[in-house]
Amino acid sequence: MTSPATPQDRRQAPETGLLSFYESPIPIRPATLGDAIASEWTKLRSVRATVWTLGVMVALMLTLGVGTALLLAANDTNLAGEPALALGLFGVLLGSLCVITLGVLTIGSEYSTGMIRTTLTACPSRARVLAAKAIVFFSLVFVITTVTATVVAVFQTVILSGTVTASGGAWALATVGVGLYIAGLGLLSLGVGAIVRHTAGAITIMIGVVLLPLVLAPFMFADALRGVQRFLVEYSIPNQLSALYGTTMTSTGPSAWEPLLVMLGLVAVALGGAVALLNRRDV
Amino acid sequence: MIELEGLTKRFGSKVAVDHLSFQVRPGIVTGFLGPNGAGKSTTMRMMLDLDNPTSGTVRIDGKHYRDLQEPLKYIGALLDAKAMHGGRSAYNNLLCLAQSNRIPSGRVDEVLDMVGLSAVAKKKSKGFSLGMGQRLGIASALLGDPEILMFDEPVNGLDPEGIHWIRNLMKALASEGRTIFVSSHLMSEMALTADHLIVIGQGKLLADTSMADFIQENSRSYTRLRSPQFERLRDVLHQEGFTAVETAGGVLEIDGATTEELGELAARHQVVLHELSSQRASLEEAFMQMTAGSVEYHAHSDRDPAAEPPAVGAGWGETWNKPGSNDTEGK
Ligand SMILES: Nc1ncnc2c1ncn2[C@@H]1O[C@H](COP(=O)(O)OP(=O)(O)OP(=O)(O)O)[C@@H](O)[C@H]1O
Numbered sequence: 386m387t388s389p390a391t392p393q394d395r396r397q398a399p400e401t402g403l404l405s406f407y408e409s410p411i412p413i414r415p416a417t418l419g420d421a422i423a424s425e426w427t428k429l430r431s432v433r434a435t436v437w438t439l440g441v442m443v444a445l446m447l448t449l450g451v452g453t454a455l456l457l458a459a460n461d462t463n464l465a466g467e468p469a470l471a472l473g474l475f476g477v478l479l480g481s482l483c484v485i486t487l488g489v490l491t492i493g494s495e496y497s498t499g500m501i502r503t504t505l506t507a508c509p510s511r512a513r514v515l516a517a518k519a520i521v522f523f524s525l526v527f528v529i530t531t532v533t534a535t536v537v538a539v540f541q542t543v544i545l546s547g548t549v550t551a552s553g554g555a556w557a558l559a560t561v562g563v564g565l566y567i568a569g570l571g572l573l574s575l576g577v578g579a580i581v582r583h584t585a586g587a588i589t590i591m592i593g594v595v596l597l598p599l600v601l602a603p604f605m606f607a608d609a610l611r612g613v614q615r616f617l618v619e620y621s622i623p624n625q626l627s628a629l630y631g632t633t634m635t636s637t638g639p640s641a642w643e644p645l646l647v648m649l650g651l652v653a654v655a656l657g658g659a660v661a662l663l664n665r666r667d668v
Numbered sequence: 669m670i671e672l673e674g675l676t677k678r679f680g681s682k683v684a685v686d687h688l689s690f691q692v693r694p695g696i697v698t699g700f701l702g703p704n705g706a707g708k709s710t711t712m713r714m715m716l717d718l719d720n721p722t723s724g725t726v727r728i729d730g731k732h733y734r735d736l737q738e739p740l741k742y743i744g745a746l747l748d749a750k751a752m753h754g755g756r757s758a759y760n761n762l763l764c765l766a767q768s769n770r771i772p773s774g775r776v777d778e779v780l781d782m783v784g785l786s787a788v789a790k791k792k793s794k795g796f797s798l799g800m801g802q803r804l805g806i807a808s809a810l811l812g813d814p815e816i817l818m819f820d821e822p823v824n825g826l827d828p829e830g831i832h833w834i835r836n837l838m839k840a841l842a843s844e845g846r847t848i849f850v851s852s853h854l855m856s857e858m859a860l861t862a863d864h865l866i867v868i869g870q871g872k873l874l875a876d877t878s879m880a881d882f883i884q885e886n887s888r889s890y891t892r893l894r895s896p897q898f899e900r901l902r903d904v905l906h907q908e909g910f911t912a913v914e915t916a917g918g919v920l921e922i923d924g925a926t927t928e929e930l931g932e933l934a935a936r937h938q939v940v941l942h943e944l945s946s947q948r949a950s951l952e953e954a955f956m957q958m959t960a961g962s963v964e965y966h967a968h969s970d971r972d973p974a975a976e977p978p979a980v981g982a983g984w985g986e987t988w989n990k991p992g993s994n995d996t997e998g999k
């Protein structure tokens with residue numbers, strides 16, 4: 386064997402320049418967050434889960450929203466006094482489960498397939514990877530939810546013309562507000578997915594977060610627990626979503642744009658925790 | 669150039685990598701050898717900043733991995749486990765990596781072509797065979813045309829043609845001035861590809877030597893003798909000052925004597941010989957001897973593992989190691 390690994394080589398090696406290093410013809414241009422975003426967008430659009438979950442969500446929002454409006458119109462129900470546009474709530478509530486699933490999968494599938502190792506080898510900054518994922522996922526879900534919610538609201542107004550009226554503020558809440566809230570819920574799921582690193586586990590946790598407060602609340606009838614009960618109901622995710630549509634179960638609690646602030650806080654904590662953990666943990 | 673300094677990794681009470689210090693130099697293929705569970709994959713993961721070292725440092729061209737801006741342009745790696753999303757096509761799996769490092773997307777087609785996967789570029793990678801998956805991993809390592817390449821058991825799952833291909837690929841890459849670091853537990857494989865050798869056992873450095881030196885020092889030659897007059901032969905050898913080692917089946921092995929000497933000696937003393945042959949210990953045996961004290965996972969069969977054909981054995985080492993290591997550790 387013609388080995389260049391002679392003892393002499395060894396002494397020379399540390400002094401760069403004595404040995405010819407390989408120079409790639411590919412130009413080196415500094416990679417930025419934008420490149421990470423491009424990468425995450427490719428990832429998101431190239432898996433079937435994205436089409437499935439978001440497709441099912443759009444279908445649920447459209448059929449339930451338009452369907453209930455048609456039913457009510459056919460039965461000539463009197464909706465006077467009811468907040469307009471609120472019929473969109475059921476579809477969004479069910480659709481949120483799809484967003485939770487996709488949010489968790491966005492990071493969970495990286496762990497279950499082992500792709501996370503390749504991802505972090507290509508981009509060692511954990512914060513950048515997570516930020517890129519969050520930006521891409523949030524934007525996609527926000528656009529799709531807002532557009533669908535707007536379409537549903539327009540249909541409802543047309544179908545139930547005369548019976549319902551809504552102010553501009555109510556329109557903004559029921560479209561952009563809902564889009565922001567659902568996309569935020571997706572980010573919370575992404576954060577929980579990154580913390581738990583286990584898809585099924587994280588989805589279960591998130592479904593618990595959505596449903597548990599309402600399931601638990603009825604059992605807190607003792608006087609001492611009255612406050613806890615009210616808190617659970619008021620701050621449950623379904624109730625906060627209702628608030629965006631102007632129909633809450635309680636008269637107090639977050640209303641108008643306040644649910645979005647609550648969600649913002651939760652997302653900040655979850656993503657902050659995820660970055661801290663990702664920086665510390667072995668992959 | 670990769671430099672390790674006192675690199676240590678502890679998993680609970682288990683020390684997987686124990687104060688490793690060595691350098692991987694450019695322009696040559698450096699083989700990284702050790703038995704199952706020696707800590708090769710763990711060391712490589714720490715080089716890529718995937719696992720945090722308990723202590724010690726790794727430097728790539730003087731920098732920490734996390735400080736590399738577009739790491740794929742400096743260092744490409746093939747890890748031991750599959751590290752791609754099976755639901756994504758081969759092309760998209762590589763495209764998202766290329767984008768994150770600002771590598772032109774044309775490069776994706778180039779590397780797919782290099783590893784011979786162009787025809788299945790649009791197919792989902794979960795349908796790939798073991799060998800195809802390995803080729804996809806190699807393609808991802810080559811994506812940034814890096815000056816350093818790291819392969820964790822690259823011949824795993826490859827057919828003889830694939831093994832041949834990878835051997836030549838590594839040599840070609842090294843001859844362009846790149847740093848090649850490749851792990852294996854097969855000495856025979858390394859003897860064909862590596863110029864330099866780093867051997868570890870139970871996380872500790874056992875050897876850091878050029879391949880040529882290793883071959884020279886470790887290929888012991890000896891003479892094998894078999895005789896129906898075993899006792900007499902042994903006494904005669906002893907009288908004449910030869911040290912004979914008894915091995916199974918009444919065979920005597922003598923170091924440092926020619927067959928001529930021993931044949932004439934037997935004739936002089938009128939000892940009948942059934943066998944007189946000159947032998948050379950294989951590098952595989954030398955490697956096993958070197959790591960004998962540090963093998964963690966012994967098979968419960970007394971068949972000679974060195975007798976296994978290397979290419980076939982390679983594919984299976986990985987799979988049985990994982991559950992096996994858990995059993996032995998009792999975690
Ligand atoms: N994440 C982990 N948690 C606990 N122990 C681990 C972990 N990773 C590796 N180990 C232990 O560290 C030791 C070294 O493992 P490693 O995979 O690095 O060996 P290896 O040299 O690559 O072996 P092989 O040749 O079988 O691939 C083993 O004993 C293994 O059980």
Ligand SMILES: [Mg+2]
Binds near residue numbers: 820
């Ligand atoms: Mg390994």
